[in-house]
Amino acid sequence: MGSKIADWLDERLGWRSVWEAIFLRKIPKVNWLFTLGSATLFVAVNQAITGILLTLYYVPTPDHAYNSVQYITNEVAAGWLIRGLHHWGASAMVVLTVLHMLRVIFLGTYKYPREITWFTGVFLLIIVIGFGFTGYLLPWDQKAYWATTVGTKIASVTPGIGDWILRVMRGGPELSAVTLARFFGVHVWVLPSALMALSGLHLYLVIKIGISEMPGKDD
Amino acid sequence: MNEKKEIDRRSFLGMATWAIGGLIGAGFGIPAIAYIISPATRKDEAQDWIRLGSVSKVELGTPTLFKTKIERQTGWITKEEELSIYVLTENGRDFVAMSNICTHLGCRVRWISDQEQFFCPCHNAGFSKSGEVVSGPPPRPLDQYQVKEEDGQLYVLGG
Amino acid sequence: MNEKEKKDYLAGYKKAKEKGVHFYPDILFKDAVVSLLIFILLAALAYFLGAPLEERANPSDTNYTPKPEWYFLFLFQLLKYFPGELEVIGVIVIPTLAIIFLFLLPVLDRSAKRHYSSRPWIIGITSVLGIGIIFLSIQSIRETPPPAEAGLGDPIAALYAENCASCHGPMITVPEGTNLHLIITQGSHEGGMPAWSGDLTNNEIDALAGFVLSPRGHELFNSNCGECHETAELVSSSPIELKAALNLGSEYPAHSELDIPNWDEVLSAQNRTSLLNFLVAPDGQRLFAINCSACHGRSVAYTGEEAELESLISQGGLHLEMPPWQEKLSSDDLDALARYVSSTDASAEDAELFSQLCSSCHGTLIPQMNDFDLARDKIATGGAHETMPVWGEVLTSEQLDALVSYTMDASEGTPLEVGRDIFSKNCALCHGDFGEGGVNPARPDDVIAPISSAEYLKTRDDHTLFQIIAQGQPNFGMSPFGSAFGGPLDDDQINTIITYMRSWEANPPVEYPPEMTLPDNVDLSGVEIFETLCSQCHRPDGSGIGPVLSDPDFQKNNTDQEIFNTISKGHPNSSMIAWSQILTDDQILQLVKILRNLNNDGSEAGTSGPASFANDVRPLFEEHCTICHGQMGGWNADTSENVINTGNNAPSVIPGDAKNSLLAQKMLGTQSSGGIMPPAGLLAEDQVRIILDWITAGAPDN
Structure with missing residues (x-):
C-alpha cells in the first residue's frame, strides 16, 4: 500500500531521484566535527519555528511590546519554552556558526572548489550577527533599550556619515517607536529572507560539491 | 559476507534517525499546539457580582435598562467595557436580568415600549417582555444573568 | 593552485567518496543525534534559566549600566582601549579588517595544502583573533559592574528626571535666594507649573530643592554617602547633626563603627559646603522650619535692619544678652513686667510696657514663668541667651543668607496670615469672616453666596479668582480691588488673599451636609442638643464643618454674645440655620457654655x-x-x-x-x-x- 502511493507520487513528482541525489549520495567518511554545519541549520530552523510562534502574540510598539512579552512568558501555555528556545537558540546560533567556521578554517575546507560556499558562509555569519543585534531590542526592557542605544551610538563613530547612519538605524535622532518597528521589520522579514536565500545557496553548493574529507598530513 | 549485517546496521540507523526526527518534531509540535490554542482554552475570568444600581430605578412591569462598566483583561490589555442589562420585575421582589445581546447574531436589542417587545434591528427579531422569542430568527430566548438584591442595590453575576 | 593540483584534488576526492558512506542514514544519523542534544540543551536552558526580562525600558533612568549580549562584549570591550578620536579604530577599522580577512581567506591562501601543519600563517592569525575575542569577552565580564547595583542608584536624580526634566530639561539654574521649596510646593500659575505638594512628600521636595541648588553637592553625596544613606532620610535631619558628622569623621558617634575617612581631610571646605547646601538646601523657609520654629514659632517679629538680623542669627546666643533691666527701670516697672510674664491677669499697662521694652527681641512669644519672684529676678539681672545656637558655625553662608531673607519676609507674617488679615479688612464685610456670605450690604434684597464651599473653590482656578478680585463683579455690586482697576490692593496682596482662600479647601467652612435629622422632641439639655444636633455637622469635638470650635483663635475672637447670635440667627447661606426657631434662648445659652468648654477637654481624645x-x-x-x-x-x-x-x-x-x-x-x-x-x-x-x-x-x- 505504502509503496503504491510512493510509486504513484514518484511518477508525478520524481521524488526518488531527488531523494537519491540528496540523501543517498556518497560522501567521504568524516568525524563528528562535520555535524557542526547541520547543527547550525537545525538551530536556524529552531529560530524560525519559535520566532514565527512568538509573532503570534508579540506586538512591536513601545506601549505593548513589553506587556506582550510578559504575557507570552507568564500567561501563554509553553510560552516560557518557546521564548526560552528562541533566546538561547540565538546564543547557540552564534556559537555554532563560529565553531563551524573555525572548523572550516582549520581543515582548509574553504579552498578549491568550495570558495563560493565560503563567501556565502561569511555573509551568513554577518546575517546571524544582524539577527542578534535587531532581536534584542524587541522585548523593550531596560537591557534592550540601553544596549541598543549604545549599539546604534557606536555606529555613529563612522567618519563622515556616522551621524546619518545613526539616524537611519534609529529612524530619527532618538530611540523611539520608529526604531522598534524597523528593528522588528528587519528581524522578521529582511534578515530571514536573506538568510533563506543565502543558506539555500550554501546548501546547494554543499550537496553539489560534497563535503570535504579530513585532510591527511600530506594534503 | 557482512552484507547482511551492513544492511541491518543501515536500516537500524535509518529507523533511529526517523525516530529522533519524530522526537524533535514532537518536542516542537506539542508545545507549539499548546502555545497556539492556550488563549482559547483559558477559562472565563472568575465571575463576580456587578452592581447595577438602585432597586428603586426598576419600573414595575417594564424592562429597565441598566448600564454599567466592567474591566476586562484581554491578553495584555485591560479595557473598560460597557455592559447593558435589562432588568424586569413584576412584583418588586423577584427580578429578571437579561442581556441586551440578540441570541441570533449578537446585535443589540432595545425595548420598544409601544409594542411591548424587545426589537433587534438587524433581522427584525422580536422578544417578549420576559425575553422569549416572539418573531424572527433567534434560536433561543435572551440570555439571563443571575441576579440578587442587597441593601436596595441590584447585582448581577458576570465577568 | 594550478590546473594539475585541481585535477589531483578532484581525483582524490572522488576516491574518498567512493570509499565513503551514504549521507542517509550514516551521516544524517549523527546530525540527528547532535540536533537532539542541542534541542535538549536549549530546552533545559529555557527551563532552568528562562529567558530574562528586565524592567520595562525607562529612557529617563540615567543609572542603568548598558551591557550588550555576550557575543558583542568583545566589541564593547575593544572600545575601552580606543578612547576619544581613536574610537574609530576600535569601532570601524578593526572589525572591518577582520571581516575582510575572513572574506578573502580563499583568495589569500591559494596553496593546495590543506593540512593545518602546512598553513601556519592562517592558523596563527585565526588563533590570535579567536583568543583575542575570548580574552576581550572575559575582560569585559570582569570589568562591567553588575547592573542591579547601579540600577538602584540615585532616587533624587530619578525624581528630577520623572517630574521636572520634561519641562526644565536636564538642569535648572535659579537666581540666588530663590525660595525653591515654596515654588515647588505651590507651583506657579503664571508659568503653568503645577503645585507638587500633592504628589511629592516634603522630604522629596526638599531633596529636589537641594539637587537644583547644589548639583555639585549631589554628586559628592552620591560618591561619598550614597552607599549607606538615602537622600530623603538625611534632608530632614538637623543641620547641626550633619555638620557634626562631616567635621568629626569617624569620631561621630553613629559613624564610629564604620570604616570611613575623616571627611574634613577628604573633602575640601568648598566641597563640604556644596554637600551641606545639597542636603540642607539654602531655602529660608525650610531652614526656619527646621532650625528656628521649635523656639520661635511660625515667625519672629523683627523690625530691624537685615544686616543686624544676619549677625544676630550667625552669632546666636553667644552675644545676644539681655541687659540687666534694674539699671534702667524703676522697681514698679520691673514688678509690672514680672507680673505680665508670670500671670495671666496682667493689666493693659503691663502689656504696653512689655511691647515697648521686650518685644523687639521676644516678639509675641512671651517667656513664661510661673513664679513671680523668679521672673522679677531674671528681668532685673538679665543674662546671656544661652539657648540659641551659634548658627554662623553651623550653616553655610548660602544657607544663612537664605534664612535671613526668609526671616525678614516672614516677620511680616506668613502669606496665610497676611492673607487672612487682608481678607478680614477688605472682604469680610460682605463675604463674612470665613467666606460664608450673607446679606449683600449694597443691595439688601440680594444674598451673597458662600465663596468658601469646596465646590466653589474647586471650580475656580487661581487665575479666575485673581480676575474676580482685581476687576470686581460690577453686576453683583463688588467693586474692583486690584490697583490696576483703581482698587486698593496690589497683585501680591491679591495673591495672598487667594492663598488664604485656598487654605479653606482642606476644611471648607461652608459645606452643605447631606441631611440633618431633627428629633421629634427638642426638649433636651444643652449637652444632649450638642450631641444629637450640633455634632452632626460640627463633630463631637467641634472640628467638623465650619470654623474649628475648639480653636483658641475662634474662642478668643468671638464673644459669648456673638456666638449666641450666630446660633440663634444662623448664617443665611450656609446650612447653619437660625436655631432660635427650634431652640429656646436658654438652650442656646447652654450651648454657648458647652462651646466654651470644648477646648479644655480635647486632651482626652x-x-x-x-x-x-x-x-x-x-x-x-x-x-x-x-x-x-x-x-x-x-x-x-x-x-x-x-x-x-x-x-x-x-x-x-x-x-x-x-x-x-x-x-x-x-x-x-x-x-x-x-x-x-x-x-x-x-x-x-x-x-x-x-x-x-x-x-x-x-x-x-x-
Missing part, C-alpha cells in the same frame, strides 16, 4: 493605649528639644536611658514619678530652677500628656 518611646515620645523630643539639646546641652534624647540619666541636673526623669521628674516640671512650668521648656512656650496639651504618661508608666524603652 488623643491618648489610646500606652505611649511608645520610639513611636510617640522620641519624635516629640526630636521635634521640640534636640534642636538645642542634641549637640549643645548635656541632655540627650536618643534612648530612654539617656533621657533618664543625662543632663546637667540628672536624673532628668524619675521613672514612674512624673511629678518629681525634672523634665516634666520643666515642661509644665513647675520647675524650681531655670526657665520653662521649650522656650517657645508649652507644648500642646496632648503632647504633654503623652510624655507624662510615658514617665508614669516607668519610662520604658519600647
Whole structure:
C-alpha cells in the first residue's frame, strides 16, 4: 500500500531521484566535527519555528511590546519554552556558526572548489550577527533599550556619515517607536529572507560539491 | 559476507534517525499546539457580582435598562467595557436580568415600549417582555444573568 | 593552485567518496543525534534559566549600566582601549579588517595544502583573533559592574528626571535666594507649573530643592554617602547633626563603627559646603522650619535692619544678652513686667510696657514663668541667651543668607496670615469672616453666596479668582480691588488673599451636609442638643464643618454674645440655620457654655493605649528639644536611658514619678530652677500628656 502511493507520487513528482541525489549520495567518511554545519541549520530552523510562534502574540510598539512579552512568558501555555528556545537558540546560533567556521578554517575546507560556499558562509555569519543585534531590542526592557542605544551610538563613530547612519538605524535622532518597528521589520522579514536565500545557496553548493574529507598530513 | 549485517546496521540507523526526527518534531509540535490554542482554552475570568444600581430605578412591569462598566483583561490589555442589562420585575421582589445581546447574531436589542417587545434591528427579531422569542430568527430566548438584591442595590453575576 | 593540483584534488576526492558512506542514514544519523542534544540543551536552558526580562525600558533612568549580549562584549570591550578620536579604530577599522580577512581567506591562501601543519600563517592569525575575542569577552565580564547595583542608584536624580526634566530639561539654574521649596510646593500659575505638594512628600521636595541648588553637592553625596544613606532620610535631619558628622569623621558617634575617612581631610571646605547646601538646601523657609520654629514659632517679629538680623542669627546666643533691666527701670516697672510674664491677669499697662521694652527681641512669644519672684529676678539681672545656637558655625553662608531673607519676609507674617488679615479688612464685610456670605450690604434684597464651599473653590482656578478680585463683579455690586482697576490692593496682596482662600479647601467652612435629622422632641439639655444636633455637622469635638470650635483663635475672637447670635440667627447661606426657631434662648445659652468648654477637654481624645518611646515620645523630643539639646546641652534624647540619666541636673526623669521628674516640671512650668521648656512656650496639651504618661508608666524603652 505504502509503496503504491510512493510509486504513484514518484511518477508525478520524481521524488526518488531527488531523494537519491540528496540523501543517498556518497560522501567521504568524516568525524563528528562535520555535524557542526547541520547543527547550525537545525538551530536556524529552531529560530524560525519559535520566532514565527512568538509573532503570534508579540506586538512591536513601545506601549505593548513589553506587556506582550510578559504575557507570552507568564500567561501563554509553553510560552516560557518557546521564548526560552528562541533566546538561547540565538546564543547557540552564534556559537555554532563560529565553531563551524573555525572548523572550516582549520581543515582548509574553504579552498578549491568550495570558495563560493565560503563567501556565502561569511555573509551568513554577518546575517546571524544582524539577527542578534535587531532581536534584542524587541522585548523593550531596560537591557534592550540601553544596549541598543549604545549599539546604534557606536555606529555613529563612522567618519563622515556616522551621524546619518545613526539616524537611519534609529529612524530619527532618538530611540523611539520608529526604531522598534524597523528593528522588528528587519528581524522578521529582511534578515530571514536573506538568510533563506543565502543558506539555500550554501546548501546547494554543499550537496553539489560534497563535503570535504579530513585532510591527511600530506594534503 | 557482512552484507547482511551492513544492511541491518543501515536500516537500524535509518529507523533511529526517523525516530529522533519524530522526537524533535514532537518536542516542537506539542508545545507549539499548546502555545497556539492556550488563549482559547483559558477559562472565563472568575465571575463576580456587578452592581447595577438602585432597586428603586426598576419600573414595575417594564424592562429597565441598566448600564454599567466592567474591566476586562484581554491578553495584555485591560479595557473598560460597557455592559447593558435589562432588568424586569413584576412584583418588586423577584427580578429578571437579561442581556441586551440578540441570541441570533449578537446585535443589540432595545425595548420598544409601544409594542411591548424587545426589537433587534438587524433581522427584525422580536422578544417578549420576559425575553422569549416572539418573531424572527433567534434560536433561543435572551440570555439571563443571575441576579440578587442587597441593601436596595441590584447585582448581577458576570465577568 | 594550478590546473594539475585541481585535477589531483578532484581525483582524490572522488576516491574518498567512493570509499565513503551514504549521507542517509550514516551521516544524517549523527546530525540527528547532535540536533537532539542541542534541542535538549536549549530546552533545559529555557527551563532552568528562562529567558530574562528586565524592567520595562525607562529612557529617563540615567543609572542603568548598558551591557550588550555576550557575543558583542568583545566589541564593547575593544572600545575601552580606543578612547576619544581613536574610537574609530576600535569601532570601524578593526572589525572591518577582520571581516575582510575572513572574506578573502580563499583568495589569500591559494596553496593546495590543506593540512593545518602546512598553513601556519592562517592558523596563527585565526588563533590570535579567536583568543583575542575570548580574552576581550572575559575582560569585559570582569570589568562591567553588575547592573542591579547601579540600577538602584540615585532616587533624587530619578525624581528630577520623572517630574521636572520634561519641562526644565536636564538642569535648572535659579537666581540666588530663590525660595525653591515654596515654588515647588505651590507651583506657579503664571508659568503653568503645577503645585507638587500633592504628589511629592516634603522630604522629596526638599531633596529636589537641594539637587537644583547644589548639583555639585549631589554628586559628592552620591560618591561619598550614597552607599549607606538615602537622600530623603538625611534632608530632614538637623543641620547641626550633619555638620557634626562631616567635621568629626569617624569620631561621630553613629559613624564610629564604620570604616570611613575623616571627611574634613577628604573633602575640601568648598566641597563640604556644596554637600551641606545639597542636603540642607539654602531655602529660608525650610531652614526656619527646621532650625528656628521649635523656639520661635511660625515667625519672629523683627523690625530691624537685615544686616543686624544676619549677625544676630550667625552669632546666636553667644552675644545676644539681655541687659540687666534694674539699671534702667524703676522697681514698679520691673514688678509690672514680672507680673505680665508670670500671670495671666496682667493689666493693659503691663502689656504696653512689655511691647515697648521686650518685644523687639521676644516678639509675641512671651517667656513664661510661673513664679513671680523668679521672673522679677531674671528681668532685673538679665543674662546671656544661652539657648540659641551659634548658627554662623553651623550653616553655610548660602544657607544663612537664605534664612535671613526668609526671616525678614516672614516677620511680616506668613502669606496665610497676611492673607487672612487682608481678607478680614477688605472682604469680610460682605463675604463674612470665613467666606460664608450673607446679606449683600449694597443691595439688601440680594444674598451673597458662600465663596468658601469646596465646590466653589474647586471650580475656580487661581487665575479666575485673581480676575474676580482685581476687576470686581460690577453686576453683583463688588467693586474692583486690584490697583490696576483703581482698587486698593496690589497683585501680591491679591495673591495672598487667594492663598488664604485656598487654605479653606482642606476644611471648607461652608459645606452643605447631606441631611440633618431633627428629633421629634427638642426638649433636651444643652449637652444632649450638642450631641444629637450640633455634632452632626460640627463633630463631637467641634472640628467638623465650619470654623474649628475648639480653636483658641475662634474662642478668643468671638464673644459669648456673638456666638449666641450666630446660633440663634444662623448664617443665611450656609446650612447653619437660625436655631432660635427650634431652640429656646436658654438652650442656646447652654450651648454657648458647652462651646466654651470644648477646648479644655480635647486632651482626652488623643491618648489610646500606652505611649511608645520610639513611636510617640522620641519624635516629640526630636521635634521640640534636640534642636538645642542634641549637640549643645548635656541632655540627650536618643534612648530612654539617656533621657533618664543625662543632663546637667540628672536624673532628668524619675521613672514612674512624673511629678518629681525634672523634665516634666520643666515642661509644665513647675520647675524650681531655670526657665520653662521649650522656650517657645508649652507644648500642646496632648503632647504633654503623652510624655507624662510615658514617665508614669516607668519610662520604658519600647
